[in-house]
Amino acid sequence: MQKELATGNIGRLLAKLAIPAVIAQVINLLYSVVDRIYIGHIPESGASALTGVGLFMPILMLINAFALLAGSGGAPRAAIAMGQKDQDRAEKIMGNCFLLLILFAIVLTVVFYVFAPQLLRLFGASEVTLPYAVEYAHVYILGIVFVLIVMGMNPFITTQGFARMSMLTTVIGAVLNIVLDPLFIFAFDMGVKGAALATVLSQAVAAVWILCFLTGKKTVLRLKKENLKLQGNIIFPCLALGISTFVMMATESLLSISFTTSLAKFGGDLAVGAMTIITSVSLLVMMPVQGICQGGQPIISYNFGAGNAVRVKKAFYLQFIVSVIYAVLFWGLLMLCPQLFAGMFTADAALAEYTAWTLRIYMAGIFAMGLQLACQQSFMALGEAKISLLLACLRKLILLIPLIFMLPLFFEDKVFAIFLAEPVSDMIAASVTTILFFMRFDRILKKGTKR
Numbered sequence: 001m002q003k004e005l006a007t008g009n010i011g012r013l014l015a016k017l018a019i020p021a022v023i024a025q026v027i028n029l030l031y032s033v034v035d036r037i038y039i040g041h042i043p044e045s046g047a048s049a050l051t052g053v054g055l056f057m058p059i060l061m062l063i064n065a066f067a068l069l070a071g072s073g074g075a076p077r078a079a080i081a082m083g084q085k086d087q088d089r090a091e092k093i094m095g096n097c098f099l100l101l102i103l104f105a106i107v108l109t110v111v112f113y114v115f116a117p118q119l120l121r122l123f124g125a126s127e128v129t130l131p132y133a134v135e136y137a138h139v140y141i142l143g144i145v146f147v148l149i150v151m152g153m154n155p156f157i158t159t160q161g162f163a164r165m166s167m168l169t170t171v172i173g174a175v176l177n178i179v180l181d182p183l184f185i186f187a188f189d190m191g192v193k194g195a196a197l198a199t200v201l202s203q204a205v206a207a208v209w210i211l212c213f214l215t216g217k218k219t220v221l222r223l224k225k226e227n228l229k230l231q232g233n234i235i236f237p238c239l240a241l242g243i244s245t246f247v248m249m250a251t252e253s254l255l256s257i258s259f260t261t262s263l264a265k266f267g268g269d270l271a272v273g274a275m276t277i278i279t280s281v282s283l284l285v286m287m288p289v290q291g292i293c294q295g296g297q298p299i300i301s302y303n304f305g306a307g308n309a310v311r312v313k314k315a316f317y318l319q320f321i322v323s324v325i326y327a328v329l330f331w332g333l334l335m336l337c338p339q340l341f342a343g344m345f346t347a348d349a350a351l352a353e354y355t356a357w358t359l360r361i362y363m364a365g366i367f368a369m370g371l372q373l374a375c376q377q378s379f380m381a382l383g384e385a386k387i388s389l390l391l392a393c394l395r396k397l398i399l400l401i402p403l404i405f406m407l408p409l410f411f412e413d414k415v416f417a418i419f420l421a422e423p424v425s426d427m428i429a430a431s432v433t434t435i436l437f438f439m440r441f442d443r444i445l446k447k448g449t450k451r
Helices: 002-007 010-040 046-054 057-083 087-122 130-141 144-158 163-187 191-214 232-305 309-336 338-345 349-362 366-381 385-409 414-449
Strands: none
Touching (some): 010 163, 010 191, 010 232, 010 309, 010 338, 046 130, 046 191, 046 232, 057 087, 057 232, 087 144, 087 232, 130 191, 144 163, 144 191, 144 232, 232 309, 232 338, 232 349, 232 385, 232 414, 309 338, 309 349, 309 366, 309 414, 349 414, 366 385, 366 414, 385 414
């Protein structure tokens, strides 16, 4: 596979790596989306249960952030080391990141389990929605270790060129989740607790699958006992690169809190429920584009490490074009048929109608995410940790979160103003990120070829 990364046709190589990655990302959506579809259709209590589970989103985002701190920071570093023919260092990077994930799991499980009720109230849970939120949270939190292993170690499979194996990891977990969800939620009458249990068991199976592969004979980089010892010169460069993705996900949590608390204040449970559905729909744009970039990352990182600027450019431009086309096409579909997406998640007519209206506002600038993610993820693939961190902060911390609280001061319809903050920040951040990337791209490549 390393020979193919170095000399293979870029278009075919990107398709070979990106298509399974996109499928894996889309299937990965099923972990949360299928849960919410089933929960939203629970008789009588569906709308309240869906809103309650949506309030768990900030905690879920933080869990994902810690997984990606190790995974998205370590995998590109491992690929660059492979490009430099330093197999030993690449395996040490993977081993260090795995141990870090286990340490994260221990701390996060204790903290979130103890403080879940208080946190969920802080996020905007009402007396009606809090019981559903706590039930879901307590079961899910007990499975944090599996979630971290799946999200944090799967990038190490992809970065070696085993895109199909990476996809199978997600397929196995997602299919199992789809099968178990209706069984636990409806047949065993466990409600939201059943949805969380189905997800945890699915992630546990996927985690075992990953560990079997990374300790088996087919992998290029092997997870070894001697590498399960944190070394500063190994782990700190990974954390420096992964911090941008961590900030992106952690601020996603802060962003979710900002949205839910503001919407609970001005729109009540109905507006918070609509936001739960919108968050799921937005992932239908974000995850496939991330899959495209995930497929491009090994090509860009490997050839950057090998000093082959021509192949880095070809891989980036193809990744960029495909990402933009997908985002624009999905944006058009959302603008034309918002009620189609709203109806997927709820049988409640009032919630579906409200969501269709707010969906058009929130998603008005989603086409720009093709530009944003293609450039943002390429900065990471090239090892540019500082720039990536700056851009991660720009869209959410500098623009979106302040706009959520500022725009209602200027509009009579407060809920409209809150949702309007998203497209405004999307378009500004994407413009800045794209311009900055093209200004610095050649300089980064020249720096890489001199090493």
